[in-house]
Amino acid sequence: xxxxxxxxxxxxEPGGAPTLIDPxxxxxxxxTTGAPAIGGAARNGSRRAPAAQVTERMRIEAVSLAYGxxxxxxxxxxxxxxxxxxxxxxxxxxxxxxxxRSLNRLTEITAGASRTGRVTLDGEEIERIEVNELxxxxxxxxxxxxxxxxxxxxxxxxxxxxxxxxxxxxxxxxRRGRRELEPAVIDAVRRAGLYDEVADDLDRPALRLSxxxxxxxxxxxxxxxxxxxxxxxxxxxxxxPISTATIEQQIxxxxxxxxxxxxxxxxxxxxxxxxxxxxxxxxxxxxxxTSEQVFERPSQQRTREYISGAFG
Amino acid sequence: MxxxxxxxxxxxxxxxxxxxxxxxxxxxxxxxxAYGLCWAAGIALCAIAAWIVLYMAIxxxxxxxxxLLVQSPVGSPNQSGSGGFLxxxxxxFLVTAIGIVVAAPLGVAVAVWLxxxxxxxxxxxxxxxxxxxxxxxxxxxLAIFGLLVFSKSFLAFLSQTSAGGAVFGRSFLTAGxxxxxxxxxxxxxxxxxxLAQVPxxxxxxxxxxxxxxxxxxxxxxxxxxRPSIASGITLGMGRIIGDTAIIVILLGxxxxxEGAGGAPILSILxxxxxxxxxxxxxxxxxxxxxxxxxxxxxxxxLLVIVIALNAVVVRLSxxxxxxxxxL
Numbered sequence: 234x235x236x237x238x239x240x241x242x243x244x245x246e247p248g249g250a251p252t253l254i255d256p257x258x259x260x261x262x263x264x265t266t267g268a269p270a271i272g273g274a275a276r277n278g279s280r281r282a283p284a285a286q287v288t289e290r291m292r293i294e295a296v297s298l299a300y301g302x303x304x305x306x307x308x309x310x311x312x313x314x315x316x317x318x319x320x321x322x323x324x325x326x327x328x329x330x331x332x333x334r335s336l337n338r339l340t341e342i343t344a345g346a347s348r349t350g351r352v353t354l355d356g357e358e359i360e361r362i363e364v365n366e367l368x369x370x371x372x373x374x375x376x377x378x379x380x381x382x383x384x385x386x387x388x389x390x391x392x393x394x395x396x397x398x399x400x401x402x403x404x405x406x407x408r409r410g411r412r413e414l415e416p417a418v419i420d421a422v423r424r425a426g427l428y429d430e431v432a433d434d435l436d437r438p439a440l441r442l443s444x445x446x447x448x449x450x451x452x453x454x455x456x457x458x459x460x461x462x463x464x465x466x467x468x469x470x471x472x473x474p475i476s477t478a479t480i481e482q483q484i485x486x487x488x489x490x491x492x493x494x495x496x497x498x499x500x501x502x503x504x505x506x507x508x509x510x511x512x513x514x515x516x517x518x519x520x521x522x523t524s525e526q527v528f529e530r531p532s533q534q535r536t537r538e539y540i541s542g543a544f545g
Numbered sequence: 546m547x548x549x550x551x552x553x554x555x556x557x558x559x560x561x562x563x564x565x566x567x568x569x570x571x572x573x574x575x576x577x578x579a580y581g582l583c584w585a586a587g588i589a590l591c592a593i594a595a596w597i598v599l600y601m602a603i604x605x606x607x608x609x610x611x612x613l614l615v616q617s618p619v620g621s622p623n624q625s626g627s628g629g630f631l632x633x634x635x636x637x638f639l640v641t642a643i644g645i646v647v648a649a650p651l652g653v654a655v656a657v658w659l660x661x662x663x664x665x666x667x668x669x670x671x672x673x674x675x676x677x678x679x680x681x682x683x684x685x686x687l688a689i690f691g692l693l694v695f696s697k698s699f700l701a702f703l704s705q706t707s708a709g710g711a712v713f714g715r716s717f718l719t720a721g722x723x724x725x726x727x728x729x730x731x732x733x734x735x736x737x738x739x740l741a742q743v744p745x746x747x748x749x750x751x752x753x754x755x756x757x758x759x760x761x762x763x764x765x766x767x768x769x770x771r772p773s774i775a776s777g778i779t780l781g782m783g784r785i786i787g788d789t790a791i792i793v794i795l796l797g798x799x800x801x802x803e804g805a806g807g808a809p810i811l812s813i814l815x816x817x818x819x820x821x822x823x824x825x826x827x828x829x830x831x832x833x834x835x836x837x838x839x840x841x842x843x844x845x846x847l848l849v850i851v852i853a854l855n856a857v858v859v860r861l862s863x864x865x866x867x868x869x870x871x872l
Contacts, residue, residue: 337753339749339752339753342749342752364755365755365756365757366755367755368752368753368754368755368756369754369755372753372754372755373749373750373753375746375749375750375753376746377744377746379744379746379747379750381747381750381751381764381765381768381769382765382768382769383768391751391754391756391764391765392754392755451750454750454754455753455754458754458755464753
């Protein structure tokens with residue numbers, strides 16, 4: 234086999250001055266991880282520079298997942314770091330989406346799904362975190378844009394409203410009003426890069442937005458929950474190239490403030506946005522490394538074949 | 546029709562076909578007959594519908610006087626002295642309101658349970674066939690059943706008790722409660738169908754924001770299926786408005802609203818009355834009221850109400866497909 238030359242890749246530089254704002258403070262979640270960097274550390278150079286500060290948020294250790302007695306993910310170990318984008322690539326049926334969904338325990342709603350191994354969030358096992366709290370800390374964006382049938386504002390506010398408010402508590406404080414929620418909603422919409430397009434009318438029904446705008450609204454909604462980790466399951470597969478480019482831009486901008494894991498079928502997309510890439514095949518982790526390593530100097534034969542388009 | 550382009554080429558010599566290939570002249574004769582029958586059936590149905598509406602409109606309009614809508618019926622052997630049908634109109638609205646107030650929350654609750662929980666599976670199947678059984682039961686059977694149940698002394702508060710202590714069992718409340726059974730299957734059906742059309746990832750998106758199932762149902766699912774709930778309710782209203790057997794058996798079909806005495810609103814609810822359907826039945830040539838002109842007028846009013854409701858349903862279901870488009 235001749236050495237493979239990867240297709241030319243356009244890397245996304247963090248935008249000139251993305252207006253990143255600290256996510257809402259999250260209690261005693263992680264006193265050690267330091268404040269997220271503010272502003273894109275725009276560096277010179279043709280390659281996109283790594284984020285200024287990289288912190289490990291999640292650790293996936295020897296995780297195996299099964300539906301019934303059919304194993305779909307086998308013995309995968311990966312770190313998830315804030316400050317970088319981790320892309321899971323691989324052919325259909327390689328288990329990457331299942332692995333992603335197991336991180337916020339969304340696999341649990343599938344009857345017959347089981348998991349072994351350890352997944353930790355800031356050192357704490359995810360089983361030990363109350364599931365709804367966990368899902369606010371690790372929120373997710375899906376393949377199909379799926380805004381709820383309410384206004385743009387309400388879509389984002391939905392994620393902000395408290396879930397387990399005791400009745401007595403609620404009576405005292407009342408339902409959180411619009412004025413109280415507005416700054417956080419606008420902040421989330423802005424972080425998702427949607428604000429300029431919808432600023433004039435946040436009360437418009439969300440379903441009237443274009444597909445790309447809807448998906449950015451879903452990202453805003455996920456960000457509003459104040460997550461430490463953002464899971465993206467092929468977020469651009471239903472979108473046109475221009476919307477895709479906008480969303481990729483946002484993803485790269487966001488990695489400073491939130492750890493990002495993206496599942497993608499699109500190798501070019503992985504090249505454009507990812508700092509680390511994990512290649513999965515038939516449930517196994519075949520190769521993990523920096524984007525350059527995996528795409529330019531893959532160590533495994535199967536990786537080489539996949540990225541050259543031999544299968545998948 | 547074939548969608549392939551007419552010029553799909555076998556070369557420059559091929560002539561562009563002006564006719565679609567699938568012309569009726571190529572069909573076997575059985576298919577042609579069936580095709581003709583389909584046309585005929587469609588047109589015939591259209592004609593029958595038009596005939597009903599036109600005939601009832603002509604009859605109805607010629608006998609309908611505004612005074613009929615505001616006068617109470619009067620018992621009279623003579624058609625000119627029997628008053629109007631204000632009470633049956635009021636009765637129609639009252640029974641429908643009671644029926645829907647009971648049926649809407651129950652129907653939506655059953656639909657949500659069947660669509661979102663449905664565990665254990667055996668119970669879900671039982672609920673499902675229960676709903677189907679109610680839907681399939683003739684309303685006269687429901688009415689007789691209702692009369693049996695509501696004549697029990699512990700349910701005396703729903704109707705009147707005679708001096709001898711016998712529970713009457715007939716009132717707006719009892720008729721409305723049994724009427725709700727007519728509407729529930731329709732509301733369950735349309736709500737459930739709409740819930741099944743909400744994709745799984747929409748629910749997951751809500752769970753993935755740390756929301757419970759209850760919150761997801763309340764804040765995401767129910768708002769998305771609201772148009773379908775509304776159209777189920779409207780269909781249910783049509784069923785209730787159109788039913789006669791339950792009115793005759795369980796509402797007493799008395800000429801006027803006959804209060805049961807006591808607190809003003811409760812008196813009416815526990816009292817008897819009639820609706821447009823029972824009024825039409827009583828006054829038709831087949832009934833005892835002997836006021837066929839008024840029966841036609843009332844039937845026309847009934848038809849107008851039901852057609853208006855149908856228009857609302859069509860409108861609502863049209864709005865629904867629009868709202869669901871991107872979900």
